[in-house]
Amino acid sequence: MSMRLGARKGSVVLAAAALVAGMAACSSGGGSGGDQVEITFLTQNGEPGATAAQELVDAFMAANEDVVVNLETQPPGAEGDNLMKTKLATGEMADVFHYNSGSLLQALNPDQNLVDLSDQEWADSLVEDMRTVVSTDNGMYGAPWGTTQAGAVMYNKPIYEELGLEVPTDWAGFMANNQAILDAGTAAPIIQTYGDTWTSQLFVLADFANVTAQDPDWAAEYTAHNRFYADQPALQAFENQQEAFEAGYFNEDFASALYDDGIRMLATGEGAHYPILTGAGAAVAQNYPDNLQDIGVFALPAQDAADTRLTVWLPNAMYIPNTTEGEELEAAQRFIAFALSEEGCRIQNEVLVPSGPFTTDLCELPEDAAPTLTDVQTYFDAGLTSPALEFLSPIKGPSLEQITVEVGSGIRPAADGAALYDVDVEKQAQQLGLEGW
Template sequence: MTIRPPSTALALIGLLALTACSAGSLGSSDSGGDGKVSISYLIGNQDQDVKTAEQLVKDFSAKNPDITIKTETRPAGTEGDNIVKTRLSTGDMPDVFNYNTGSLFQAIAPQKNLVPLSDQGYIGDLDENFKKTVTADGQVYGVPVGGFMGGAVLYNIPIYTRLGLKPPATWAEFMANSAKIKAAGIPPVIQTYGETWTSQLFVLGDFHNVAAVEPDFADKYTKNQAKYATSPAALKGFEHTEAVHDAGYENKDFASAKLPDGLRMLAQGKGAQYPILSGVVANMVATYPDAAKNVGLFALPGDDASKNGLTVWTPGANYIPKTTTGAKLDAAKKFLAFIASPDGCKSQTAAGAPTGPYAVKGCDLPADVPQAIKDMQPYLDKQGASSLALEFVSPVKGPSLEQITVEVGSGIRKAKDGAARYDEDVKKQAQQLGLAGW
C-alpha cells in the first residue's frame, strides 16, 4: 500500500526515503582521554534531510560540546534499503541512522539489530500513532524526525468562502459541495493521473474510515481473512474514486495532468479540491506564496460525521544499532533524547518549515506555517480522530494499486473489479513474506 512517487516527487515530499550509504563508517574508537566522544550519523541525501541533520547536529553540539557528530549520506531508492540491511547484518552501521517506520522498520529485524529505547524518559512524550510504527515485541526502538503527513483533501479557501461551503465531515457532504462547485463553473476535484501515484488517495487516505468501521481490518487483511472487494468499508475508497469520475467532477485534463499542474490549479483557484498527501504543501507554497493562507485541509470523509478523522503517515525515525556500545552508546542516546524534545523540534523547524505536526508532545507548530498544516493539528490532538495508514499496520501491499486506481478513476474499470484486482495483486508479496494464510 506504500505510495511510491517517482524520484522527483520523493525529493519533494520526503516520503518513504529509502537510502544507502555514500561513504564508509567513520572510525570506531569510543572516546579520547579528554572525555570527548565522536559518533557517526547516517542520513538520506535529499536536500531537506541534510539540512535537518546539520541543524540538529549544530544545536545539539552547542549544548553538548564534548560530543562530536559526523554525518554520512546515502542515496534514495531500493539500493539504499538493501545496503541498510547489509550494513546492519555485517556490523558496519554508523552509531545512529535514519530509516523508515512501519513495515519497513519491521523488515530490518529490530529485536536483533537495534537498541531498545523503552527505558528512556522521553518515550512517554512520543505520539501513540508514531510509537506503534517503531515498536516490536513491546519495545520502542526509534525517535521521530520530521512531522506527520496526512492523506487528505487540500481545498481552495476563497472558493469555499465565495460559495458558502464548509469542510465536509461526510462523503455525502463532500459530493454536495462538489455539485455546487461544478455549478459555479469550477472543476470540483483535481486529479493528476499523469503521475499515477497521486491517484491512490481516495483509497489510501480513507483507511481511518475503514478502521473506524472495522477496527480489526488490518489484522484480518494481513492474515488473508479480509479483502477490499468483500469488505464494504474498504471497498468505499474504490467506490469514491469511481463516483467522482462518474459525476464529472474531475478536471478535464485529469488523465495527463501532473502534480505541479494540480498544485497550480489549486493555488490559483482553477480547481477546488485535491486529494493528496499534505507533504506537497511546502512545495506549493514555495511556488505560490498566497497558498499559505488560501489553501486548507480536511480529512477524507466517510459515512459517519462522529467518526470523522485523518489517515496519517508517520515521519521517519532515528535508530541506534546494537553495534554502538560504551561511551558512543551513551552519546547516541543523548542525541536521540535531544531530537525527541521541544528543543529538537525547534531545531528541525529552523532547518525548514514543518510538513505536518510533530510526533513529540510539547512541540508546537510555529504560527507562520501554512493553513493546511495547521488544519492537521486538531485531528492529532483529538482522541480517536487519526489513524495510521494501512502500510504502517500491515506488511501486505501490492505494486499495482496506482495503475488500478487510475483505471477506476478514468471510468475504465468499475470499483468492485478494481478492488478485486488489487486483492489479487497483493497475494504474491504476501506469499513472498511467508505470511500465514496465504
C-alpha cells in the same frame, strides 16, 4: 510511484568539521577530563534531510564537547533497505541511524537488533500513532525526526466562502458540496491529475483511517490474508472514486494533468478539492506564496461522519543498534534526546519544513504555520487520526496507481478494480514469504 514516505538518504561524511570540533574540545579540556567519545550517525542523502542532519550534528557537538559525531549518508529505496539489513546482520551499523518507521522497521527485526528506548525521558512525549509504528510488543525503539503528513482533501477556502459551504464530515456532504461547485460553474469540483499516476491513489490510501474506524483489526487481518479490498469497508474507497467520476466532478483534463497542474488549480481557484498528501502545501508555498492562506485541509469523508478519520503518514525515526554499547551508547542516547530538544526542534522547523504536526509534544509548529498545518493539527488534537496502511502492513501491490487510474477514468468498475488489486497484493505477499498467502 509508491506513496511511502521513503527515508531520505545519501553519502556524505562529516570529517573536517568533526575533527576540528573534536580537537577544539580536547584542547579546551571539555567533557570527561578531556576524553572524547566518537559515534557515527547514518542518514540518507536526499535534501533537505542531509542538510538538516549536518546542522543537527554541528549543534549537538557545539553543546556536547565531549562527543564527536561523524555523519554518513547512503542511498534511498531498495538499495538503502538492503544496506541497512546487511549492516545490522554484520554488526557494522552506525551508532545511531535514521530509517523508516512502520512495516519497513519491522523487517529489521527490532527486538533482535535494536536498543529499547522506552526508558528515555522523551519517550512519553510521543503521540500514540507514532509510538505504534516504532514499537513491538517487547519495546519502543525509535525517536521521530521530522513531521507527519496526511492523505486528505486540500480545498480552496475562497470558493467555500463564496458559495457558503461548510467543511463536510461525511461522504454525502462532500458530494453535495461538489454539486454546488459544479452548478456554480467557476471551478472543477475535484482535481485529479492522472498524468502523474501516483496521485490517483489518494481516494483509496487516504480512506484507510476510515476503514480502521470501522474495523480496527483490518490491517492485521489483511496481512494474514483474512481481509480483502473486494469487500466492505475497504471496497468503499474504489466505489467513491467511481461515483465522483460518474458525477462529472473531475477537471476536464484529469487524464493528462500533472501534479504541478493540480497545485496550480488548487491555489488559484481553478479547482476546489484536491485529494492529495498535505506535503503539497510546500509546493503551494513555493510556487504560489500569495495563495497559501487560501488553502485548507479536511479528512477524506467516510460514509458515516462517526467513522471519518485523518489518514497519517508518520515520520521516519532515529534508532540505536544493540551493537552500540558503553560510552558510545550513552552518547548515542544523548544525541537522540538532543534531536527532540528546543534546538533540534528548531532545525526540524527551519530546515526540514513541516508538512504536518509533530508526533512529539516536545516540538511545536511555528506560530506562523500555514492553515494546512493547523487544520491537520485539529484532527490530532481530537484523536481522529490513524496511520496509513503501509505503516501497519508490509503489503502494497505495485499496480494500485494503474488500477485507480482505470477506476477513476471509468475504464474499470470499482468492484473489478478492488478485486484486481487483491490479486496484485497477493503476488507481493508471496514474494515477501508471508504466512497464509
